[in-house]
């Protein structure tokens with residue numbers, strides 16, 4: 001990888017452009033996460049529900065220099081919730097209300113109050129290819145047949161949305177399904193090769209890559225909430241550098257992996273050993289249905305498995321972490337809907353090697369955990385763009401299961417290290433005079 005992949009240095013706070021005007025939020029994939037996110041923002045700005053779980057809305061900056069401890073919202077120039085407008089693409093959902101009703105994450109009484117506004121978020125026809133998501137049958141799809149024409153059609157959609165909503169700036173967050181597993185290939189190595197591949201309809205180019213390409217071409221920051229390769233590709237990193245656009249990914253860190261990155265650093269802090277970690281999940285939403293296909297599950301499994309090794313560093317602690325069996329399973333079980341249950345059987349050992357067991361049973365709500373991450377990523381990716389930063393935004397690792405890193409560095413998975421980096425970066429961009 002070249003220097004192209006690196007993040008540009010953050011400028012001084014005075015160089016961060018003010019968040020004036022409207023910020024358009026474009027969401028490929030108007031499913032459970034996206035509709036829950038939009039509904040929560042609408043509820044928060046109507047004063048109906050607080051934005052629980054959002055660092056940007058509720059978090060605080062530590063005291064530093066002459067500035068005392070203060071809310072992130074008071075110190076850092078973030079776009080206001082009132083200034084967000086939403087758009088998206090989906091091959092199945094017609095609009096935000098239909099997506100939320102199908103997802104059954106939120107109660108009817110919570111949807112009733114914002115139903116008109118949710119319904120107004122009409123999904124654009126998707127670039128969709130069933131070969132990448134076998135369990136879904138999309139019918140609201142673009143008619144362009146070549147991948148190049150599909151990319152151009154997405155750029156047109158973006159520009160139409162920008163003009164229709166009088167957007168000052170845009171951000172795109174991939175909330176679409178997890179695609180079948182894929183390794184990068186020749187077509188992903190450079191922008192030129194990727195563009196040739198689009199024109200030649202290369203089989204290695206997936207729909208999420210076409211959205212990422214269109215976003216970057218249109219100068220729109222792109223964050224990837226799924227484990228698809230999308231911006232984890234040299235061509236996209238080259239394009240992000242060329243177009244001076246921030247990128248981030250991948251795969252929102254929500255239920256089980258969040259727990260893993262909370263517990264594992266604690267075990268390591270106390271020099272307790274780990275012999276095995278068996279994680280299993282049942283969930284019954286559309287995401288669970290997609291992940292029931294082995295090819296799609298493999299993409300998710302790869303992103304989930306990377307976490308333990310980098311936290312525990314078996315190379316430095318062979319007697320504690322040299323032999324770990326780490327298994328992750330996801331089973332589709334319709335009765336649960338979005339209310340995923342994740343079990344972790346954790347086999348640890350202590351003084352003189354005596355074994356102990358930890359059991360975690362987390363009955364979570366997947367989209368309730370993911371929605372505030374989408375909001376933070378929207379606001380922080382926009383902040384990065386206004387600060388003139390482009391390429392990989394490593395300071396946003398906090399939000400991802402498989403964080404992107406600037407060339408040559410190992411990903412950090414420890415949630416508290418990630419939080420320190422996030423807050424330190426925000427502190428750099430905060431106005432010391434604002435309180």
Ligand SMILES: NC(=O)c1ccc[n+]([C@@H]2O[C@H](COP(=O)([O-])OP(=O)(O)OC[C@H]3O[C@@H](n4cnc5c(N)ncnc54)[C@H](O)[C@@H]3O)[C@@H](O)[C@H]2O)c1
Nearest residue numbers: 029031032033126175176177178207226252254286287366
């Ligand atoms: N909910 C969580 O906690 C969580 C955590 C990490 C990652 N994710 C990932 O976030 C994504 C969204 O999760 P969800 O629960 O909302 O799933 P979902 O199935 O409810 O929504 C995904 C939507 O994407 C649409 N879609 C599929 N292919 C598309 C394409 N090519 N273009 C546009 N739309 C497309 C589907 O029709 C669906 O409506 C999934 O990839 C999931 O793995 C979710």
